[in-house]
Amino acid sequence: MRRAVLILTALLLLFSVSGCARQEKTAEFFAMDTYMTIRAYGGGEAVSEAERLIFKLEKKLSVTDPESEMSRLNNMGEAELSDEAAELIGEALRICGLTGGALDISVYPAVKAWGFTTGEYRVPKDGELSELLKVVDYRNIKIEGNFVRLGEGMLLDLGAVAKGYAGDATAALLRDRGVGSALLNLGGNVQCLGGKPDGSAWKIGVQDPKGRGYIGVLECRDKAVVTSGGYERYFEEDGATYWHVIDPSTCRPADSGLISVTVVGESGLFCDGLSTALFVMGKEKAAALWRETGGFEAIFVSENGDISVTEGLAESFAPSEGRTVSEVIRRDEN
Ligand code: ADP
Ligand code: MG
Numbered sequence: 001m002r003r004a005v006l007i008l009t010a011l012l013l014l015f016s017v018s019g020c021a022r023q024e025k026t027a028e029f030f031a032m033d034t035y036m037t038i039r040a041y042g043g044g045e046a047v048s049e050a051e052r053l054i055f056k057l058e059k060k061l062s063v064t065d066p067e068s069e070m071s072r073l074n075n076m077g078e079a080e081l082s083d084e085a086a087e088l089i090g091e092a093l094r095i096c097g098l099t100g101g102a103l104d105i106s107v108y109p110a111v112k113a114w115g116f117t118t119g120e121y122r123v124p125k126d127g128e129l130s131e132l133l134k135v136v137d138y139r140n141i142k143i144e145g146n147f148v149r150l151g152e153g154m155l156l157d158l159g160a161v162a163k164g165y166a167g168d169a170t171a172a173l174l175r176d177r178g179v180g181s182a183l184l185n186l187g188g189n190v191q192c193l194g195g196k197p198d199g200s201a202w203k204i205g206v207q208d209p210k211g212r213g214y215i216g217v218l219e220c221r222d223k224a225v226v227t228s229g230g231y232e233r234y235f236e237e238d239g240a241t242y243w244h245v246i247d248p249s250t251c252r253p254a255d256s257g258l259i260s261v262t263v264v265g266e267s268g269l270f271c272d273g274l275s276t277a278l279f280v281m282g283k284e285k286a287a288a289l290w291r292e293t294g295g296f297e298a299i300f301v302s303e304n305g306d307i308s309v310t311e312g313l314a315e316s317f318a319p320s321e322g323r324t325v326s327e328v329i330r331r332d333e334n
Contacts, residue, residue, distance in 0.1 A: 040193075110246045161273045171193050224272075258302055307319060
């Protein structure tokens with residue numbers, strides 16, 4: 001009897017210790033101009049640390065904060081930056097190159113001209129657009145160590161990549177603090193660490209760009225899932241819709257036949273940069289880049305609502321009821 005009690009006590013103790021290690025901690029807050037949530041299992045105070053880290057990065061990277069490093073760079077045309085900002089710009093420039101300038105972190109003057117920074121939306125005249133084109137070219141950003149210099153009249157904006165970078169930094173911090181299972185949602189940039197606490201995969205809803213629901217659910221572990229869509233910030237004028245992702249080659253809102261692109265991969269920064277770029281490039285060019293470089297998978301939603309997925313997601317993406325995948329994009333085109 002005494003032995004049974006002892007075993008029971010030991011079991012209870014073990015249960016409560018493991019329960020403690022897996023205790024759910026959550027944080028919900030508004031940062032980087034969007035609503036964010038972090039859910040992690042174990043890791044003690046790691047979630048509060050992660051929240052502080054995101055606010056710290058926001059202070060450095062936000063272009064709308066006049067005190068930020070990015071504002072200093074934009075005002076002065078050159079600046080010695082922190083390791084984080086320099087690392088992010090260096091990596092973003094690599095993606096600008098990889099996508100042939102579909103991602104261009106110097107597109108900010110155009111973003112401003114269309115009113116996306118203030119909400120005072122307007123359609124710039126052709127003459128104004130051709131002036132803007134002269135100052136939008138990532139190849140005129142020079143970076144040496146942490147020193148960055150911009151060409152005449154240029155302005156940088158890390159809005160297309162900052163949340164992805166923050167996601168990577170947060171995931172790394174949580175992992176470092178011993179968290180084996182976590183889900184971050186940084187305003188549509190989802191990153192998961194490990195699987196769910198019960199060992200199964202995380203199930204991530206992919207937002208329907210035309211409605212409130214999901215087009216489907218993606219099963220993942222240790223992945224970033226980042227969506228860029230026309231629905232996030234836009235305005236309508238004279239029957240046309242203008243959204244906040246700009247095609248740097250025209251300085252007009254992207255018009256590629258897509259209404260959303262979701263990119264799945266290891267790195268939040270890479271997926272964030274690519275989701276913006278692929279939205280600009282359109283499905284055919286995006287598929288060609290996927291075949292050439294790999295390292296990511298994608299889900300495309302076209303204007304008519306058709307869903308296409310790259311073959312690496314054919315198993316893990318389940319369309320919602322009433323929806324189907326119209327095309328699986330294969331590596332081998334035939
Ligand atoms: P969201 O921030 O809504 O998740 P994105 O990651 O696609 O969406 O980033 C869009 C933001 O990036 C815009 O608000 C703008 O500041 C900037 N941007 C728009 N078009 C481009 C582009 N082609 N290249 C780089 N940055 C862009
Ligand atoms: Mg992006």
